[in-house]
Amino acid sequence: GNSVTQMEGPVTLSEEAFLTINCTYTATGYPSLFWYVQYPGEGLQLLLKATKADDKGSNKGFEATYRKETTSFHLEKGSVQVSDSAVYFCALSPNSGYSTLTFGKGTMLLVSP
């Protein structure tokens, strides 16, 4: 079956530090890959996505590249801000009609001033 594995958190960084949150997946075929973010007290928001190998998704300074050879979709940001503190979920969805999202367990990011 499909699965997503994320690095355990929390990840604690100082403002302006470089961020990497690792994500690897197991899936048949060619899924679409997503990063969702959940800010405290809020719902899930799509941060970025990539739908085929070698695509790079980017948004708000975050980037992730779909690497089929390593089945990875690591999230990166060059300089984090306190406002980036949130839980980040990696997810995949098979590219078929009824396909559901399979989420990783989420990684909490805490950024201090």
Place this chain on the structure above:
Amino acid sequence: EPEVTQTPSHQVTQMGQEVILRCVPISNHLYFYWYRQILGQKVEFLVSFYNNEISEKSEIFDDQFSVERPDGSNFTLKIRSTKLEDSAMYFCASRDLSSRLLANYGYTFGSGTRLTVV
């Protein structure tokens, strides 16, 4: 930007009571979903709905759960007799697959309903 709207944002109910969680998906979306997140755990798929019927459901979605699209806009999740372990954040989502472009395959989630069973 179009949104998925969920109501209420927080509901407290007594064990054994029925609850209905409401969602208004994006109007031109065709696929609708419920997911839940028990506090501190991962987001889990419950059910998907297309063309006025359930298209897929997880093991969690047992006979205590049901979904309905009573009119052209609302999508509801009913829990017939709530248990303590049903306490969670419930997310509704809709998805546009009417376009052939893969870039449109993403979900839009609502902000969730926090259900507390006491």
